[in-house]
Amino acid sequence: MIKTVDLTKKYGESFAIKAIELDLAEGDLFGFIGPNGAGKTTTMRIIATLLEPSWGEAYVCGNSVHTKPKEIRRLVGYMPDFFGVYDDMTVVEYLQFFASAYRINGEARRKRVDEMLEVVDLDFKRDAFANTLSRGQTQRLGLARTLLHDPQVLLLDEPLSGLDPRARIEMRNLLRRLGQMGKTIIVSSHILPELADICNKVGIIDRGVLNVNADVEEVKRRVRQHIVLVIHPEQITDLEKMESLLVGHEKVQGVERGDSSLRVILKPGVQQFSDLPTMLIQNDIALNQFSEEELDLEAAFMALTKGTSQRM
Ligand SMILES: Nc1ncnc2c1ncn2[C@@H]1O[C@H](COP(=O)(O)OP(=O)(O)OP(=O)(O)O)[C@@H](O)[C@H]1O
16 A cells, blocks of 8 residues: 655755655554654655655555656545644535535535544534634544545544644544544654554654564564563662572563662563562562563564564
8 A cells, every 4th residue: 555665855965764664555554653853744745745755666556656646646645733724714614625626526525524524523513613623623624634535545644743632532543443444544643652552553763764663463462471570679788689589480581680679571471470579578588669660662662673674
């Protein structure tokens, strides 16, 4: 559905994106994660044929951005991170206006606009002026506009940014539904955890380079294989004794020593570990803290995919 090969954009001497390789199939929901200026918008604008690459290729359904831009525009719906709505138009008029631009007219237009209002759950605001909508509602209106010509591919630039928690949940559910409808979606964000549980693939881009390009389930499965414990003894002098008790234990794969604690990586599949604190206490070690390390999804993605030639 979407494929990029060595996709690169340079401004003067600096690279906005460098050799980006994506390969997304029908129904893929790809979370495109990176900080400000990382290159997400540049990549999406090139795929949407709104910007030319310096070199490299991007294909949508086999059509190259170089030779088949018109075909691609028919297949792609692009929602920029910020878009204006017209002050003097109601929600319905706004969508009708853009439907006309796609040459959807008459009864078909009325039907299509109603369907889209239904999909993004904005029917109750159909006669409100577009500029009176909340940020979340405005984003949903933008999405409805993007969906009007029934594109197979959606490129959504930061659709969750600026939303309050409830609007965020609604937008995430909407993205999930669109994925289930078989659309291929690229959705960008600064924050990995907010996308990781709705996407099936994740890419992490930084300074134009795609450092991670991974299958979410695969990463989560591999992360979940190892429980990591953090153990703080009351006496720092006990660290060495603790370490020697834990190294070589049948449930322990490895032990890392910190200044005042141990990080204990359990063997794959080990889920029960209540015997470990018991064993330490029986060996006269008083514990301040014994807890399971919180999963830092971002770090996990980075760690697990490092050195795996980008792909998992
Ligand atoms: N027209 C331009 N001229 C020069 N540099 C540009 C231009 N457009 C983008 N850049 C640079 O390219 C890099 C990538 O920008 P891009 O907008 O793709 O990042 P982004 O990941 O979408 O960030 P954000 O989340 O802030 O939108 C940035 O360093 C940016 O300054």
